[in-house]
Amino acid sequence: MDLNFDIIDTEAITSGRATDAYFNRTETTLRHAGRNPSIVAEVTADQFPDGNFEMMAGVKNVVALLEGRDIDVDAILPGRLFDGGPVLRIRGNYLDFAKLETSILGFLSHASGIATAASDARTAAPSSTILSFGARHVHPTIAAMVERSALIAGVDGFSHVAAGDILDRTAGGTMPHALLICFGRGEQEQAWQAFDEAVPEDVPRIALCDTYSDEADEALRAARAFGDRLDGIRLDTTGSRRGDFRHIIREVQWTLDTRGYGDIDIFVSGGLKPEDLVHLRDVVDGFGIGGYISTADPVDFALDIVSVNNKSVAKRGKLAGIKSVYRTSDGGHHIGLQDRSLSEDSESLLKPVIKDGNILNDVDFGIDAAAQRATQDCDRCGYEINSK
Known part of the structure; x- marks a missing residue:
């Protein structure tokens, strides 16, 4: 009997085959109708802040997936905390990335949930050595994602050998x-x-x-x-x-x-x-x-179109229009319409990561840089163990 592992390969992800079937139907319908609007889409968990910060992770894989496509992408960088509003924004013609939504959300949702849980552990014992020992509880193909997400949140090490090969770190x-x-x-x-x-x-x-x-x-x-x-x-x-x-x-x-x-x-x-x-x-x-x-619960992200041909739109129950998310000097997280000016003590959290399909060189997606952002944000925002 010829048995194979149940693994979706890289080509299926980059080609858009790793998608939900209704995106294929959408693409077929739009091409049939000759429609491919210019849109802005935002990835969001909560519409408004609720006081429960979560930690961003998985961005590196999303950027790798979207590179080379005729789009612009802004994102909250890995390691930063968020609490409501968009964490990722895509501008471009819809059919240039429509089939990638499933993978985009999967990359962000799972990794961010793990990073948030690891941040809980780090916060619970800030002066102790903390090691990630949980790879045995998940599919082996995602072990490197688990360990990267945990390292971003500040754990001191991990146990999975093959993950270490990918991350250029030594397992313990x-x-x-x-x-x-x-x-x-x-x-x-x-x-x-x-x-x-x-x-x-x-x-x-x-x-x-x-x-x-x-x-x-x-x-x-x-x-x-x-x-x-x-x-x-x-x-x-x-x-x-x-x-x-x-x-x-x-x-x-x-x-x-x-x-x-x-x-x-x-x-x-x-x-x-x-x-x-x-x-x-x-x-x-x-x-x-x-x-x-x-095995942390994934963050329940959704991708929503908020602008079509420069007109603000939204499905029922979502907020129309392109939005900003920003951090104030007191560690507060806020959202607002993009065209509104921010206060002088505010920092925009959405940073350009792809322009015209090209990855911007001034963005560091490395583990060390992300872990430093995580430490700074947790201190600044007074991070507490997530209650969601």
Whole structure:
């Protein structure tokens, strides 16, 4: 039996084949009628600000998709926060990009949802190491998107090796329970020592310490097995066995400290959410976050035509006319009609990224630049954990 992966390839996306069928019907109808109006379309989640900021991501892929088409594109840059109004604007003849709407929204919606969730985690534990461990919860073809979006929001690293190849970053991680189980009960020391002998020196010696016995017991045994080469321990205790996880962590710290191992870092993982990070951040050094980041709900973006042949239009329930979105010096997010002048302390958030089909060279879509924008915006806007 010849089985293939269920993957939409790059050519299908760039050609517009990766679309909803009704866009094909629309294109056929408009060509039949000889109509191809000059339009302005805006991508929007909420019409008006509601006090819940979300983080922009996925823009790089949209720009790559729209490059070379006879259109102009403005966008809120990756890493910036938004709260109502358009996040992307396209000007051009409608048929030049009509079939791409499905992919445009998919690129933005999924990535922005993940970046927002990662920003929640970063906000919950601002001084802790945070790693993205959730690639196993999503289709492997989107792992690089997940990790890029998480990095934009300020996480410190990720686990997926192939994503690292694409992002030019090195994946991190040490050992799973499977390693300890392959050695067997009672042979945890042999597993830890074999790991220490086998892996490169630049890999942190972080021992997983909750496979077979009490966490404090395994942590102490790991400390003795590694000696001064142990950088930290990781607890990944399942929810059904935790009880009071904070109490367990403090007991582990106490046990290590009384035996002379008080400088060993403690990392925790396993189904953690922002409220868990807030509860534990003062007793642990770092967190591995899985599904909360990688399976975050996509932002519910829509693409709407707001101007046809220079006339303001809108479907029922949407706002007609070309709009501006801007940030004021106090961190406020505002929208208004584009032809209205902004106050002196306002910064327009929509930036030109494509002109006449050409990507503008002064825009940096890199991860580091986006992460810097995210840090600045979260500080300026007083970002709080998203309640949507």
